Amino acid sequence: CRMRGFSALVQDKALVDGAWVDSSNAKATFEVRNPANGAVIGKVPNMTVADAQKAIDAAKQAYESKEWRSLTAKDRSNLLKKWHKLIEQHSQEIAEIMTAESGKPINESKGEVAYGNAFVEWFAEEARRIYGEIVPSASPNREIIVMKQPIGVAALITPWNFPMAMITRKAGAALAAGCTVVVKPSEDTPLTALAVAKLAVDAGIPKGVINVVTTNKAAPIGDLFCKSPDVRGISFTGSTEVGKLLFRNSADGIKRICLELGGNAPFIVFDSADIEKAVDGAMASKFRNCGQTCVSANRFFVQDGVYDKFVGQLKKRVEALKIGDGQGCDVQIGPLINEMQFNKVSGFVEDARSKKANIILGGQPLPDKGSLFYAPTIVTDVPPSAQLYSEEVFGPVVSIIRFRDEDEAVKKANDTRRGLAGYFYSENLQQVFRVAKRLEVGMVGVNEGIISAAEAPFGGVKESGVGREGSKHGIDDYVDIKYICMGNL
């Protein structure tokens, strides 16, 4: 692990129609800060609604252009492969930019670059497998042909917790399908997005196919995406609140919509569990990116018979976590992303404290490290009335609840309007099948705390979202099914 310093990949302009551009509002910019120390690390254009409209126009023009439309699936696959190769070559620089703007420990940033790039590779491969069907007809003189066609322009709105992977997971699928895109990255992490887009340009992806609009005023641009008839699909990863808003606002245009929203993941440890493995899984699931992932375990349900052992072992591991600026090679826990998140995490812990939960570790800010650092915390006996129980904390806080039997655990795990990921540890085969089927989530980790992969469908049920990303299903949101009836044969 060696930091090499910032590179030519850091951009200070947005990308519209293949050109690096300023905001049309007097070249307005906003600052990007390192959450570990508050230092300004870059400035990017604060684009306006009119600028976003230009990006939509460029994406539409590119979609209809010969340079893009006439490409075969193999051509698109090759372009994605080139992009993949360039990202691989620049992985260290991208990881450094990511750590600087998101606070993510450098080893995790490297992991995200590899994970994010796996989507580019996967969709380069899937581009050639967007098969149609010929279905046996009930009429002797007819043939039923089904083909998949790109939807057109897709708007991609992405969060700060995975500054690269949430873009490639969407854009990889969209481009493979033959769509063009306008990306609106998070205001907290625009530099990673621009760096990755720069490599797409270098890979020879035609102008206008990928546009990146940076802004710190997301709402009016989100509104434009919802209202514009030229945007045929919206793919969003972020908060449930904003997801619901986009869902409502895009109803009028009957848009294709893919929403990856918040979760409230249960992590159940049964009496039959291998406790060492369960503790490993808990650490990985909870503390990755300082607990700021939508699939992070949010509520730990631990069965009576293993409760003391699990909590004791977990406490030792949490105490040993190395906290600091993510640029440090051995750092495991960085800062929270911004003041809003910081206030949310500390507010949830204070709420639990006031409701008589037991804070057995942490439970306070770490001002000596920096203003956005919060101590890794373990809270036990969390009552259902606590925010830690019902809402996603998105921070380094383990909330533990004791249970007696399987039925109680499953009922409590499902007692939420969210349903993204769920985890449980059990060595009992019958129990594994029973519980995996009963959990109301889109993704289940059985004896595993980290489950995301380019090959697997990522997505939620209930209020955690619609649509799936990654896997062969990730293409579905970017294609329309067309039925052609060949008659009078």
Ligand code: ADP
């Ligand atoms: P988070 O809690 O992850 O910051 P947000 O939902 O606020 O979640 O942010 C995710 C993405 O959604 C970011 O790119 C942000 O700028 C964008 N966003 C926030 N508000 C809106 C909105 N009203 N319309 C469209 N996008 C929005």
